[in-house]
Amino acid sequence: MTSQQIHSLRVQCTFPVSQSTSSNPGKNGLNGERSFVMLKPDAVHRKMIGEIMNKLERRGFKLVATKYMKASRDLLQKHYADLSRKAFFKDLIDYMASGPVVPMVWEGLNVVQIVRTMLGETVPHKSAPGSLRGDLCVDVGRNIIHASDSVTSARKEIELWFHPAEVTSWKPCSIEWIYEDETLSEGHLGQQSAATSAKGKSGSLAAEIAKARQHIKNSLECVDNLTQLAGNQDLIQKIQKMENDNKNLQKVCDGLKSLVLKLDERVKQLESGGGAAKPAAAKPAAAAEEDDDVDLFGSDSDEEEDAEKVRIREERLKAYHEKKSKKPALIAKTSVLLDVKPWDDETDMDAMLKACKTIEKEGLVWGASKLVPVGYGIKKLQVMCVVEDDKVSIDELCEQIAEFEDFVQSVDVAAMSKI
Known part of the structure; x- marks a missing residue:
């Protein structure tokens, strides 16, 4: 080969x-x-x-x-x-x-x-x-x-x-x-039984195998049912707990909603300024009711005494309303901090401050001032003022300060807050 x-x-x-x-x-x-x-x-x-x-x-x-x-x-x-x-x-x-x-x-x-x-x-x-x-x-x-x-x-x-x-x-x-849907044929079972036993009990062996398989299958189904039942019980408990939590949350939400409504109503009364006048308005009505309550069999002295009480009460009410009418209305004011920057370090800062405060307006009140270092020896002027919003324009005030061109390079609003 x-x-x-x-x-x-x-x-x-x-x-x-x-x-x-x-x-x-x-x-x-x-x-x-x-x-x-x-x-x-x-x-x-x-x-x-x-x-x-x-x-x-x-x-x-x-x-x-x-x-x-x-x-x-x-x-x-x-x-x-x-x-x-x-x-x-x-x-x-x-x-x-x-x-x-x-x-x-x-x-x-x-x-x-x-x-x-x-x-x-x-x-x-x-x-x-x-x-x-x-x-x-x-x-x-x-x-x-x-x-x-x-x-x-x-x-x-x-x-x-x-x-x-x-x-x-x-x-x-x-x-x-290996496969659930496969079983040995009767002829094959017969050959296997003949190899192990001369009596030919293949049918008996197949029956025992089938019985064992059915027993295992039933046991597994029982275990699955128990596991499913335990899982359902846990699920029911979780659902009940969630329902209780939901009810508690609903109560808390209702309480918060009621509180917010009350606070909103209270704020409206304070803003309108008429919350304190409503209880006093009921007094004349009460006085009228007392006037209607006439004692037909009373003495003249009682009538004179009642008339005196009514007169005193009416005078007090009149004085109260007059005092209230003279009370000044709420005025909106703003506190403003202005940054006034000079041209250079040679600018006379005191003169610049005096020039700024020469601006006088109704509703404008000047406050404290100080010098704040900027850099290279230059300082800027910070000055406080309070303005009434309806009478003084902050932008217009800044423009007027900027008109002092000998001292002022620029004017900025550093901070402001409502009073």
């Missing part, structure tokens, strides 16, 4: 071919979905074949075909035909042809999507911990494994790498412990 023949030799390992023509002997056809998976040369060299196959089997998938082979370049070029225009295509083919590969066919519910998730991202450092590429490799050029990205591509890749006779169809005895 020549070296070229040895190089092209491939060793194939396949399961015995089943006589069944169905791809899935189970009840649910969705459980028979198939995916093509291939371990690359780096996985073989690193002795990861058993570890990776073990992960897929423990997940619950069924291996229906596998080979250990040295793939030809022609086969690899057909497999990676969609990447033929990429710059790295030749290097990829050289790498895949450099050592043995392990193509496989796995079967199970949603096997294509789940296996892709188990693999991780194509770039290892983007793969999540726990995935095959996330745990077992670091370089995108040595990412150990390939898997189909869709059911359609899986079908094409299986047809490319395997002859139909190489793909087996079989039903594992653990299928009912």
Whole structure:
């Protein structure tokens, strides 16, 4: 045998071919979905074949075909035909042809999507911990494994790498412990029972299994109901607490609303200045009521005494109203602090202050003053004044002060407040 023949030799390992023509002997056809998976040369060299196959089997998938082979370049070029225009295509083919590969066919519910998730991202450092590429490799050029990205591509890749006779169809005895809607057929149960007992009690074993499953299901339902009941009780208590809190908040809001209304009414009375006059207005009415209360059988002295009381009361009321009418009305005033800035440090600040206070107006009262350093030896004059808003304009006052051009450079309002 020549070296070229040895190089092209491939060793194939396949399961015995089943006589069944169905791809899935189970009840649910969705459980028979198939995916093509291939371990690359780096996985073989690193002795990861058993570890990776073990992960897929423990997940619950069924291996229906596998080979250990040295793939030809022609086969690899057909497999990676969609990447033929990429710059790295030749290097990829050289790498895949450099050592043995392990193509496989796995079967199970949603096997294509789940296996892709188990693999991780194509770039290892983007793969999540726990995935095959996330745990077992670091370089995108040595990412150990390939898997189909869709059911359609899986079908094409299986047809490319395997002859139909190489793909087996079989039903594992653990299928009912992987899928809820799958059970062992009576014939399979009979074979299993014959291997363990010569009496052929397959029906009894199936009944016991079904009974155990039903018992477990009932127990889980009871636990779920208890958990749900406890959750509902907690929810009811929370709702009751929220209702009580809502009632308390409503009471507080009502109290605050009432207080605000009272304060608003009180402020209106104070602003109008007529709040104190209303109780006094009731006195004449009371006096009139007393006048109406005539004692028909009283003496003349009583009448004279009552008349004297009425006269005194009326005089007091008249004096009160006169005094109130003479009370001055509330005058709006403003306290103003003016900044008067000189031209330079040679300006006579005393003369500037005297010039400012020569301005006299009705409703204007000058107050204290002081000199405040500005910088470079220059000081500004700060002078207080009180003005009546209806009689004196602050802007006009500032303009009049600025007219003293020999002393004043500018006038600004530093602060002001209502009195």
